[in-house]
Amino acid sequence: MRTVLIGVFLLIYWLISLPMFLIGFFLGKKDPVRKHRFSQPFVAWGFRVILWISGIRVTIKGKENILRDGSALYVFNHRSFFDIIVGYMTAPVPSSYVSKKEIAKVPLVSRWMKYMNCLFLDRDDMKQGMKTILEGIELLKNGTSVYIAPEGTRNTGEGLLPFHEASFKLADKSKRPIIPVALNNTDEAFEKHLPWVHSTHIIIEYCEPIYMDQMERAEKKHIGQTVREILLEKTEQNSRME
Numbered sequence: 001m002r003t004v005l006i007g008v009f010l011l012i013y014w015l016i017s018l019p020m021f022l023i024g025f026f027l028g029k030k031d032p033v034r035k036h037r038f039s040q041p042f043v044a045w046g047f048r049v050i051l052w053i054s055g056i057r058v059t060i061k062g063k064e065n066i067l068r069d070g071s072a073l074y075v076f077n078h079r080s081f082f083d084i085i086v087g088y089m090t091a092p093v094p095s096s097y098v099s100k101k102e103i104a105k106v107p108l109v110s111r112w113m114k115y116m117n118c119l120f121l122d123r124d125d126m127k128q129g130m131k132t133i134l135e136g137i138e139l140l141k142n143g144t145s146v147y148i149a150p151e152g153t154r155n156t157g158e159g160l161l162p163f164h165e166a167s168f169k170l171a172d173k174s175k176r177p178i179i180p181v182a183l184n185n186t187d188e189a190f191e192k193h194l195p196w197v198h199s200t201h202i203i204i205e206y207c208e209p210i211y212m213d214q215m216e217r218a219e220k221k222h223i224g225q226t227v228r229e230i231l232l233e234k235t236e237q238n239s240r241m242e
Contacts, residue, residue, distance in 0.1 A: 002197045005053050013046050014108055024115050032117075036094040036144070039115040047085040055199030056082075056189055059241065060090055062206035065179055068092055071145040072179045072209065073171040077160050077231050078149035080186035086204050087147055087181070095145040098136060098167075100153075117144060123152060133169055140174035147181070150224060156191070160232055163224035168212070172220065177209035180227050182234035184241070203238045207231075 020042055028035035051058065074091070076083060084097060096117045104110045104120040113120075119136055122128040136146050148170065150163035171178045184203040192198070207230055212220055219226070 002054055002199070003195065006050055006197060009049060009053060017108060017112075021111060028115070033094065036116050039112055040088070040091075040093050040095065043112050043116065044088050044091075047089050050085060051089065054189060054197045057201045058086055058089070059201065059203045061203065061238070065206040065208055066090070066092055067145070067177070067179070067209070070176070071140045071143050072177045073140065073168075073174075074145060074147040074179050074181050075167070075227050075231075076147060076149055076181035077183055077235060078151050078154050079183065080154065080189060080191050082186040082189045082202065083149070083183050086183065086186065086202055090204060090206075091147065092145055094143070095147060096139055098132070098146060098148040119146075133166065136170045137173045140170060140176045146170055150227070154191070160228055163228045165224040168223045168227070172212050175213050177211050178223070178227060179209050180207040180230045180234070181205070182207065182231050182238060184235055184238045201241075203241055205234050205238060207234060
């Protein structure tokens with residue numbers, strides 16, 4: 001029943017989106033940042049409604065670590081489509097996500113993502129991948145936070161997949177902090193019950209910022225492993241709350 005209601009809401013949301021797209025388009029003509037700031041709250045509202053219909057309760061920990069003044073690289077463990085839904089419900093404005101290139105072909109979703117300067121990563125093309133990293137660095141330098149999953153794909157097993165160290169160049173080159181974001185139980189909402197949405201309790205924890213410009217070179221070399229260990233510890237701790 002929840003899945004059907006979400007489908008009905010998405011149809012309504014699509015209809016509402018048509019005039020919103022036009023407003024965002026004209027705002028972007030004068031100020032692209034204003035278009036992003038207009039789009040993100042509307043998308044976050046839609047995600048909140050989906051969570052409500054789904055019967056999902058969200059616990060947010062570490063709110064004090066979310067940067068409201070300045071950008072950061074938010075690094076999260078990836079298990080579900082609901083990672084992004086919960087993430088945007090809590091993300092500072094403006095924030096963008098790094099997503100796989102295939103999402104750019106999804107109607108409605110890709111339009112809003114482009115309005116919010118989301119980046120589409122081609123993992124099979126090194127040249128295009130580097131271009132995406134450079135675009136992310138510029139976003140961070142210009143005040144837009146970036147969310148990225150260094151596992152590179154959704155994890156369906158236990159623990160965390162290995163992290164791609166290249167993801168952390170975004171923070172290193174932009175000189176912006178890294179904030180690990182631990183997510184628990186998001187796959188219980190959908191992936192474990194395909195094709196049905198299931199009510200559950202999701203925990204998202206924003207951890208303390210990490211400043212790479214305060215690290216020694218040897219520490220920077222293993223920053224991916226450091227962040228991975230933090231997320232492993234937090235997800236294990238928070239699993240007791242599920």
